[in-house]
Amino acid sequence: MVFQKYALFPWLRVIDNIAIGLEFSGVRKKRRLKIARHYLDVVGMSDFAGALPYELSGGMRQRVAIARALANDPEILLMDEPFGSLDAHTRILLQKELLNIWQANRKTVLFVTHSVDEAIYLADRVVIMSARPARIAEILEVDMPRPRSRAIPVFGQLTDRILQRLEQEVAGRLQFLTHHDRFKTEKRLKA
């Protein structure tokens, strides 16, 4: 699973961080470092194997976090707002990179986000959830071919549709609104 922040172990080097899941599973040192190296290259951080997390920028850390999650070869990759704490430019960059990585192994990814734009750009399927209680409000199929462009009309239409739906959710629950109400859009990238 990839978290939003503070998930890398600060006392381990990048390569050891990636290998840690394998270490927990009892894989021997030589082999797990080899696997870790592979995923390090996959996320494009080959030069930073020996670095410590505090030396890296936010985008780099998240890349390492993704590598760490992938190194375990999970059935599903869970991502909880992984790009939420990054600046806009890095965010867009990492979205593209994530798609590239995903094209290669086609794992099912469950990606939680607040950004409608991000949801439509990445997902095959968008799941809109209601707030309090969190239930699935609607599921939308996103049929656009990749690589997707934000310039095409379908993108805008989908955005509008989702935003309207979210507004409905807000309006329906207006009397219970507090500062902390949030609406989540989930999407799934199908394998």
Next chain:
Amino acid sequence: MKKKCFFFLVPMVTPLLLVLIWFYAASRIDNPVILPKAGAVLQLLSYPTADLISMGSLFSNIAVSLVRVLMGYILAACVGIPLGVVMGYYALAFRLLNSFLNLFRPIPPLAWVPLVMAWFGIASLATTLNIESGSAYILLNNLKYSMIFIIFIGGFCPILTSTIHGVTSMNRTLIDSARVLGANEYQVFRKVLLPGAMPSILNGLRSGLGISWMCLVSAEMLPGSISGVGYLITHAYMVASTDIVIAGMISIGVVGTVMDRIFHYIETQ
């Protein structure tokens, strides 16, 4: 170059000033019992292996003290760190033990002396192992349980407190990450909690060492103590050798500082 010289000399100004004042005051007071001449003390310090009024040399006493402190301290660390980790991680353990242990914290180690005497008497490693004579006896008889216990009490609380703090102030996300990556409970403890809490633990170990070293003097005032720097100080005073007293105090300070520096070095690694 100039800056380096400056940096090195500035910390030496205050001690030099103190020594100068000492020289002056000693010659004014002119009573070696109240304030011995600095020269006398320096002479004592420069012959650390000379026998001092048949109380053993400065060196051997310091060595004995160090061994005692290390034993009590290592014991405190071996009990304090695992207990601290468990208490920090399991809320139940914390609630069970915390208030109880907090009751003991304000009690200064010195206050334990009478009780410790009643419990341990002058038993030492030698008595338990039934060694009656010989060089082994001399060595082991010096390591009395009563003193080690007092030193243990001194070092235990800071180590425990900072271990608990280190564990509880760890980011939950890190522990969650470990679990999600497939770590079992033991692995979480060893590979995540311990390294994560290590800065705080080391901090506590450092204070614990300082306090243990300070407890030494109280510990060595116990009856049955026949060596050690604390013993040296209290008994030298009784024979009006204040110069030995001061020499002893200086050596206590120096050794304490050296230990602290070593710790500092370990921390930065």
